[in-house]
Amino acid sequence: MEITISKFDLLKELTATQGVVERKTTIPILSNFLFEAADGVLTITATDLDLSLRTSCDAIVKKDGSCTIPARKLYDYVKLLGDGDISIKLLENHWVQIRAGRSNTKMVGMARSNFPSVPTFPATGAVKIPAAVLKMLISKTIFAISNEESRYTLNGALMVLKPESITMVATDGHRLAHIVKEGASFDVSGEMKTLVPKKAMAELSSLLNNADIEFVEFAKDESTLFFRIGSRLLTSRQLTGQFPNYEAVLPKENTRIVPVRCADLQAAIQRVAQFADERSGAIRIRLEKNEMKISSSSTETGESEDSIETENTGEPMTIGFNSAYLLDFLKAAETEGVRLEFKDAQSAGQMRPEGDEEYKYRYVVMPMRI
Amino acid sequence: MERTYFHVDMDAFFVSVEELYDPSLKGKPVVVGGKPNERGVVAAASYAARKFGVHSAMPLRTAAKMCPQAVFVEGHPERYREYSGRVHTVLEKFSPLVEMASIDEAYLDMTGTERLHGPALRAAHLLHETMKRETNLNCSIGIAGARVVAKICSDQAKPNGVLWIVPGAEAAFLAPLEIRRMPGVGKVTEQKLQEMGIRLVGELAKWDVEKVREELGEWAATLAEKARGTDAGGWYDTAIGENSDAKSISHEHTFSRDEGDTQALESMLARLSEMVCRRLREQKLHARKIELKLRFADFTTITRGRTVEHPTQLDTEVFGIVRELFRANRKAGSMIRLLGVKVASFEDAPAEQLALLDAGRDDRMRTALTTMDKLRDKFGENAVSLATGMKARFREKTHDNPAALPGKKKSRESRDSGHKK
Numbered sequence: 001m002e003i004t005i006s007k008f009d010l011l012k013e014l015t016a017t018q019g020v021v022e023r024k025t026t027i028p029i030l031s032n033f034l035f036e037a038a039d040g041v042l043t044i045t046a047t048d049l050d051l052s053l054r055t056s057c058d059a060i061v062k063k064d065g066s067c068t069i070p071a072r073k074l075y076d077y078v079k080l081l082g083d084g085d086i087s088i089k090l091l092e093n094h095w096v097q098i099r100a101g102r103s104n105t106k107m108v109g110m111a112r113s114n115f116p117s118v119p120t121f122p123a124t125g126a127v128k129i130p131a132a133v134l135k136m137l138i139s140k141t142i143f144a145i146s147n148e149e150s151r152y153t154l155n156g157a158l159m160v161l162k163p164e165s166i167t168m169v170a171t172d173g174h175r176l177a178h179i180v181k182e183g184a185s186f187d188v189s190g191e192m193k194t195l196v197p198k199k200a201m202a203e204l205s206s207l208l209n210n211a212d213i214e215f216v217e218f219a220k221d222e223s224t225l226f227f228r229i230g231s232r233l234l235t236s237r238q239l240t241g242q243f244p245n246y247e248a249v250l251p252k253e254n255t256r257i258v259p260v261r262c263a264d265l266q267a268a269i270q271r272v273a274q275f276a277d278e279r280s281g282a283i284r285i286r287l288e289k290n291e292m293k294i295s296s297s298s299t300e301t302g303e304s305e306d307s308i309e310t311e312n313t314g315e316p317m318t319i320g321f322n323s324a325y326l327l328d329f330l331k332a333a334e335t336e337g338v339r340l341e342f343k344d345a346q347s348a349g350q351m352r353p354e355g356d357e358e359y360k361y362r363y364v365v366m367p368m369r370i
Numbered sequence: 371m372e373r374t375y376f377h378v379d380m381d382a383f384f385v386s387v388e389e390l391y392d393p394s395l396k397g398k399p400v401v402v403g404g405k406p407n408e409r410g411v412v413a414a415a416s417y418a419a420r421k422f423g424v425h426s427a428m429p430l431r432t433a434a435k436m437c438p439q440a441v442f443v444e445g446h447p448e449r450y451r452e453y454s455g456r457v458h459t460v461l462e463k464f465s466p467l468v469e470m471a472s473i474d475e476a477y478l479d480m481t482g483t484e485r486l487h488g489p490a491l492r493a494a495h496l497l498h499e500t501m502k503r504e505t506n507l508n509c510s511i512g513i514a515g516a517r518v519v520a521k522i523c524s525d526q527a528k529p530n531g532v533l534w535i536v537p538g539a540e541a542a543f544l545a546p547l548e549i550r551r552m553p554g555v556g557k558v559t560e561q562k563l564q565e566m567g568i569r570l571v572g573e574l575a576k577w578d579v580e581k582v583r584e585e586l587g588e589w590a591a592t593l594a595e596k597a598r599g600t601d602a603g604g605w606y607d608t609a610i611g612e613n614s615d616a617k618s619i620s621h622e623h624t625f626s627r628d629e630g631d632t633q634a635l636e637s638m639l640a641r642l643s644e645m646v647c648r649r650l651r652e653q654k655l656h657a658r659k660i661e662l663k664l665r666f667a668d669f670t671t672i673t674r675g676r677t678v679e680h681p682t683q684l685d686t687e688v689f690g691i692v693r694e695l696f697r698a699n700r701k702a703g704s705m706i707r708l709l710g711v712k713v714a715s716f717e718d719a720p721a722e723q724l725a726l727l728d729a730g731r732d733d734r735m736r737t738a739l740t741t742m743d744k745l746r747d748k749f750g751e752n753a754v755s756l757a758t759g760m761k762a763r764f765r766e767k768t769h770d771n772p773a774a775l776p777g778k779k780k781s782r783e784s785r786d787s788g789h790k791k
Contacts, residue, residue: 148679150694173727244727279681282721322723348726366724 001065001090003037007083007100009057013044014075016055016210016232019203021071022048029114032068035088037061045118046071051200052118053207055232068109069096077105119224119235126219127161127188131229133181134216135208137168138201140179140361143328145198146172153241157201161192169246175325175365176246177332181358194220195243200227200236207232251350251364254341256317258292259354260310262338265294266330268306272296273323275304281323282368287342288316296323319345320370326351329363372537374490376478377512377520378461378497381529383474384414386507387453388443399424399440406434406442409626413445417529448751450474456505464497475524477517494532514540516601521553540599545572552596559589571597619657620712621645623762628667628705633761635706636693640759642711643689645751651743655716656681660688662695663710671708674699681717684735685756688713 014033022030027049034045042059045052067090077098078086086100094109137159146154157170165182207229208216217228220238227234269283276283276296286293292310297303319342329351330338337354351363380386384402389395399419403412412433415424422437433440454473461468464487467479480493487493494511501509512523513534522544527533535543549571550560568574574597583591595602621642629635639662650657661675674695682688692711700706725732745754 150676150691171726173725174723176726249726249729277721279717280721280723320721346724364726366726366729369722369724 001035001037001067002063002087003042003059003061003089004085004087005042005057005059007078007081007086009059010042010086011078013042013055013057014071014078016207017044017046017053018071018075019206020046020048020051020053020234029068029110029116031071032110032115033071033074034066034068034112034115036066038064045115047116047118049116050197050237051203052235053203053232054118057231065090066112067094067096068112068115069107070109073107074098077107119221119226121217121226121228121233122219122221126217126226126228127186127192128215129161129166129186129218130184131208131211131213131216133166133184135205136359137166137179137181138205138208140332140359141168141170141177142198142201142205143332144170144172144175144177144363145201148172153195153239153243156195156197156239158243158246159194159196161186161188161194162190163188169243171244171246174322175328175363176249177329178246178250178362178364180360182360193243194225195239195241196225197236197239200225200234203234203236204229207234249348249364250362251341251343251348254343254347254350256287256314256342258287258310258312258340258342259337260292260308260340262330262333262335262353264308265338266327268294268308269323269326269330272304272306273327275301276323280368282320282370283323283326284318284320284370285340286316286318287312287314289313317342317345319349320368321349321365322368325365329365333361372481373515374480374483375514375517375520376464376480376490376494376497377514377517377524378457378476378478378501379510379512379521379524379528380457380474381508381510382414382416383453383507384445384450385416387449388446390506391446391449392443395441395443399437401430401433401437401440401442402445403433404430404442404444406430406438406440409624415440453505453507457501457507457509460497460501460504463500464493475521477520480513490534491532494534498530498532514599516540516599517606518553518596518601519544519599522547522551525551541572541575544597544599545570545575547571549574552593554593554596559593617716618712618714619646619649619653619655620661620663620710622663622708622710624665624708625706628707630703630705635700635709636696637758637760638709638762639692639696639711640685640689640756641762642709643692644685644756644759646711646713647683647685647688647739648743648746650683650713651739654718656683656718657688657713658715658717659713660691660695661710661712661714662692662699663708663712664696664699664706665708665710667705667707669707672699673710673712675712677715680723681715684732685739686735689756689758 030048036043037059038061040058040061041056043054043056045054081100081103084101086098089097091097094111096107096109098105098107141157145157151173154172157168160167163186164184165180166184166186167180169178204227211229213230219226223238225236225238272283272294273281273296275298277298283294283296290309290312292308292312293305295305333353335353335355339352339354341350345367348364348366353361385400388400388402397418399422400416401412401419401424402414404410408430410430412424412426412428412430414426419437419440424433424437450473458468458470461476461478465478465480465483469477471477483493487496490513494513497511501507508530510524510527510529511532512520512527514520514523515537519535519540523533523535547570549555549563549568552571574593577594579591579594582594592602623638623642658681659675659677661673663673665671676691676695742754
């Protein structure tokens, strides 16, 4: 293999693939990139066995072929090279020569045959999802995904595709984020449900941030999910198992509705949370006449209270929450106003952004017993 | 201010408790810990058995060879825990500052109790009498201005005696003793010191603390300080009553024959998880860290742990995690010698986050477990268990969990549940 490529193009692709390279070195080949050159195109592949990413760019291919190169080292080295062309050439015994201007480096790769095979995009059944919609859905739900490995089916978000809508739901067993985009059109018959692992969502989100494309092509086979983002293909191992029946826990009788300004509530909670018990982050919300009081206390740091003016009638009520759960939502909401909807101190509270017509977004959070 | 410490050490505690249940054992060579042909070690030996050279931590089979006529009895940890609780209750009548150092010994800070109990020797006499009256057990009492000296005294005072070292006489008392009498000097340290030509505590006391700290390290400096009769290092660095919280709770089980059957192993893990969680509930603690210990037939030992987001004290939750760790780390078909379950990173009662999915499940489980605890209090530890753990009922070996309760001081809650009124 022998190619010449501009530093700018190469670095762009290397940056995109960094997230997928395995950091641990238990399987050395996984910390390598696979380089394949043919027909004027360089294809770079990285995988950690859960995820894989294939990306390609134009290059001058003097000799077809392939090789593997230590990913992190190559990335760090290319960043330090001056602008201009870089030539990459496979030598004997998996050595790879990298030359640019007056710089000359040889790196030791591994046999190409050791590199795991990466799934290929299915020939049929791809669904086009608007990139902006997918990005939105991920950013509104990813934070609610469980980090506890033991809760296997909660380690991802559920994506539900219907002919006229797309839904994404994530929960960690204590709170749940749910977002629907209606009035769209998808090439599916009936309902297509997919559990998307958190790691794939994070990678997808960063790829979408750096791509100027309109649609993502999505497909799946028995074991793998595929997302094509322009010239890049992200694959992810599927999460198997049953996502919990989330529809049953969506509140239906939350009739105490409190509208507040998102920024006010966020600031108040941030202040008060400084004095919450450090581990649990518990704060109290007390609804009084035309006022909402947010308070906390801990034996170590003291106590704190903030109050927000709001329309509120009905009996006073106190309910406890994990402040971090509320802040997660307020940070993601991105609207001026939110509505808090309560039933009582033992039942799930619901939060919804006000004034967003395009998406139906709701966040359900269980209280704390305090 | 000059302080007065008591070190109270129960005489042949496990054996004495067994004698209360079976008076025919009195005076005989008795070995507590298990059957003479079993794996495991001696938890305690009566004075009559000690004459034959039997001592605690010796393999049972060795003990049987040295003293074939000995009566071997299974240990009854629940009995020892109960009596340990009673002992603690007696001790608390003498000082508010009591620190159980293990199941059968305690340090008391008696400073300033003269008006109440009279001079030290009179207080010790009273303590002896009260202990005998309330628990029917003998103890030995060491009295000194430092805990390390008091501990050595109680050892010298055995059985059923009192030894008081008047302030100022500590060094003279310690100097002629063999170094192995010092708390913290085990076989390894003893040998190391002997190689340096040190046999007596007095020789240690001549060490320049700062110099040996530099040359030999912290352990040596600590020893030198102790040899002069000063409380130093580990246990003695904190005052009595300070830092009394348990750091971890664990239960382990050594199989009498190496076990390879997955179901039997998981069943044992369920049982161990139950035992650990029962103690958590007794002490009203919630654990954030859960750890599995695996010892394979070839003695290689691994521990694997996980930190949970919401601290727990529920058997099912701990077992679920331990089983997962077990499945991930046991090589298929491998034979297991020992299993252990440990929990740590305690929190009192955290503000409880309610669950969105399976709402109420934890509450139901908590109610069920509390009921199980009550049944066990009344009918014994094996009265009820998780179905998975049923196959793994075993007689808790005394040496597997020598100290009833971890940490420096028993909490009030756990003591109360030890013997219900």
